[in-house]
Amino acid sequence: MIPYGKHFIDQDDIDAVVDVLQNHNLTQGPKVPEFETALCHYTGAQFCTTVNSATSGLHIACLSLGIGTGDIVWTVPNSFAASANCALYCGASVDFVDISPVTFNICVDSLKAKVEQAKELNCLPHTLIVVHFAGTTCDMQSIHDICRKYGINIVEDAAHSIGASYREKKVGCCEFSDMTVLSFHPVKSMTTAEGGAVLTNSAELNQKLILFSKHGITRDPALMTSPQDGPWHYQQIALGFNYRLNDIQAALGISQLKKLDGFMEKRRKIAQRYFDELAHLPLTLPSAEKLLEHSWHLFMVVLNIHDRSDVYRQLHNRGIGVNVHYIPIHTHPFYQQLGFKTGDFPHSEHFYNNALTLPIYPSLTASEQGKVIESLNSILS
Numbered sequence: 001m002i003p004y005g006k007h008f009i010d011q012d013d014i015d016a017v018v019d020v021l022q023n024h025n026l027t028q029g030p031k032v033p034e035f036e037t038a039l040c041h042y043t044g045a046q047f048c049t050t051v052n053s054a055t056s057g058l059h060i061a062c063l064s065l066g067i068g069t070g071d072i073v074w075t076v077p078n079s080f081a082a083s084a085n086c087a088l089y090c091g092a093s094v095d096f097v098d099i100s101p102v103t104f105n106i107c108v109d110s111l112k113a114k115v116e117q118a119k120e121l122n123c124l125p126h127t128l129i130v131v132h133f134a135g136t137t138c139d140m141q142s143i144h145d146i147c148r149k150y151g152i153n154i155v156e157d158a159a160h161s162i163g164a165s166y167r168e169k170k171v172g173c174c175e176f177s178d179m180t181v182l183s184f185h186p187v188k189s190m191t192t193a194e195g196g197a198v199l200t201n202s203a204e205l206n207q208k209l210i211l212f213s214k215h216g217i218t219r220d221p222a223l224m225t226s227p228q229d230g231p232w233h234y235q236q237i238a239l240g241f242n243y244r245l246n247d248i249q250a251a252l253g254i255s256q257l258k259k260l261d262g263f264m265e266k267r268r269k270i271a272q273r274y275f276d277e278l279a280h281l282p283l284t285l286p287s288a289e290k291l292l293e294h295s296w297h298l299f300m301v302v303l304n305i306h307d308r309s310d311v312y313r314q315l316h317n318r319g320i321g322v323n324v325h326y327i328p329i330h331t332h333p334f335y336q337q338l339g340f341k342t343g344d345f346p347h348s349e350h351f352y353n354n355a356l357t358l359p360i361y362p363s364l365t366a367s368e369q370g371k372v373i374e375s376l377n378s379i380l381s
């Protein structure tokens with residue numbers, strides 16, 4: 001079976017992990033800060049706090065912004081559940097803004113209309129979490145302009161988009177947001193097995209991110225409420241979590257990050273070939289306009305006339321592990337219990353009902369991709 005996505009591990013990655021096992025601390029050693037510095041370098045952000053998953057990262061991003069009971073957080077339905085769950089963890093409530101049927105990212109016009117309505121009703125969101133779906137960056141300038149006008153914070157869920165750029169700067173630089181959250185789950189663009197990071201340019205937010213990811217405990221005399229009893233002294237000054245990444249994971253991350261631009265090049269080449277060889281079929285391809293800015297975490301097509309479930313089954317029968325992204329968050333039973341209904345966000349639902357995720361990953365061979373294209377040709381024409 002050709003999967004839709006796959007991590008890429010080489011001997012350098014293995015050596016980096018073995019080196020930690022043989023020569024370093026397994027946690028709280030030098031590799032975590034080294035990885036954080038490397039991520040700042042790569043993205044252009046000033047501060048980075050690594051965490052054990054993007055889900056944890058989204059949680060502490062919300063906590064650091066002070067999100068709590070009574071607050072409202074908006075995100076898009078067309079994402080993984082973690083993009084919305086993080087607000088609920090903090091006691092806030094969640095609402096959604098539908099996607100654009102063209103970019104499959106948050107629809108800026110819907111956002112604008114919803115914000116104006118919320119202003120009238122005095123229920124503006126505290127924070128907007130945007131998702132750069134599949135690796136296409138959102139229209140951050142417009143989103144930033146709208147949110148700044150109404151005092152809404154912005155968090156970028158960039159689980160799909162490390163390696164992507166927006167206006168010649170890397171995703172993660174936080175030029176148009178308060179924080180950006182990355183994921184290093186194996187199916188994402190680079191991996192630490194499980195892992196994530198939160199990037200920001202705010203020293204104040206970063207201090208909170210560090211606290212919340214480490215039990216709320218500090219050893220920084222400047223943060224402690226009394227003079228230190230001695231060099232061993234620490235204080236818990238907030239209720240935090242153990243969300244740390246470990247040094248084995250960080251060593252893998254450092255090694256993977258060095259290869260990220262190479263991964264991006266391979267993904268772009270695969271995307272280019274899909275554009276070239278699928279254009280005549282009755283399906284909607286992603287926008288090719290931003291081919292070079294896109295991280296191509298996912299390559300999605302929308303079927304125009306064929307039944308998606310049927311095409312999915314036929315491809316699986318031929319050994320092609322296409323996937324479907326995403327079951328809209330508001331249609332999950334848990335969210336339906338909160339009052340959301342199918343039909344609430346029609347563009348996300350239409351996309352879900354007709355989209356297919358084709359295989360794309362650095363080690364996908366030309367002949368494997370040829371098989372995907374050939375199968376689509378024979379099923380759809």
Ligand SMILES: *Cc1c(COP(=O)(O)O)cnc(C)c1O
Pocket residue numbers: 052053054055056079080082083131157159160182183184185195196
């Ligand atoms: C994968 C993913 C997450 C969660 O990432 P983890 O590191 O697995 O916690 C969050 N948001 C989006 C959009 C994702 O695709």
